[in-house]
Amino acid sequence: MTCRVVVLLSGRGSNFRAIAEAHLPIEIVAVISNRPQAAGLDYARQRGIQTVALDHTQHTDREAFDELLADEIERHRPDLVVLAGYMRILGTAFIARFADRLLNIHPSLLPMFPGLNTHERALEEGVKIHGCTVHFVTPQLDHGPIVIQAAVPVRGDDTPDTLAARVLAQEHRIYPQAVRWFAEGRLVKNHGRVNLRDDPASQSVLFPGA
Numbered sequence: 001m002t003c004r005v006v007v008l009l010s011g012r013g014s015n016f017r018a019i020a021e022a023h024l025p026i027e028i029v030a031v032i033s034n035r036p037q038a039a040g041l042d043y044a045r046q047r048g049i050q051t052v053a054l055d056h057t058q059h060t061d062r063e064a065f066d067e068l069l070a071d072e073i074e075r076h077r078p079d080l081v082v083l084a085g086y087m088r089i090l091g092t093a094f095i096a097r098f099a100d101r102l103l104n105i106h107p108s109l110l111p112m113f114p115g116l117n118t119h120e121r122a123l124e125e126g127v128k129i130h131g132c133t134v135h136f137v138t139p140q141l142d143h144g145p146i147v148i149q150a151a152v153p154v155r156g157d158d159t160p161d162t163l164a165a166r167v168l169a170q171e172h173r174i175y176p177q178a179v180r181w182f183a184e185g186r187l188v189k190n191h192g193r194v195n196l197r198d199d200p201a202s203q204s205v206l207f208p209g210a
């Protein structure tokens, strides 16, 4: 059976696009955004994927909004919910409803630099290696079991923008890979670690083409 995927995004949607174009054994059944003007929704419409805009600014109660969002997601009967640049914190009740089928991508090598402005903070700290992480979502922000990471070198002349671009190119590689593994049923969780069935070695990507 094809894995039914619902994508949540807030903006550009380049990770969604990378997933949509990767010829994965999935069906993207809906793309939902909290921002009606998100460019990612336009791309979804171009591909004939159902889109839903749920404008969070029209809702003052955060929990009620989360519940509305969760009900909308469930209407599409997803096997997997993919956060692809979804820039709102999700509450505990929401996360519990989708436990074990909720993936996120974060632009840092977690557990370093959870939260916002990761590239600026990486440069301020002077780290020499930076990167991105796909992980299962748990109530602790940017902290769930890690599925795959990619590392890139930090250059002496990097700005937040040049570093973001180098990281983003890797996001576009590792997110489709993680979704493929999920769809193939290859991700095995064990005491907070995620291993790959039949292949314990390949969940890190080191400086690929960087």
Ligand code: GAR
Pocket (backbone or CB within 6 Å): 009, 010, 011, 012, 013, 014, 015, 016, 084, 085, 086, 087, 105, 106, 107, 115, 168, 171
């Ligand atoms: C990506 O860099 C993603 O890692 C980040 O937002 C960007 C979305 O880009 N997500 C987060 O910071 C979540 N904490 P996109 O809309 O082009 O995929």
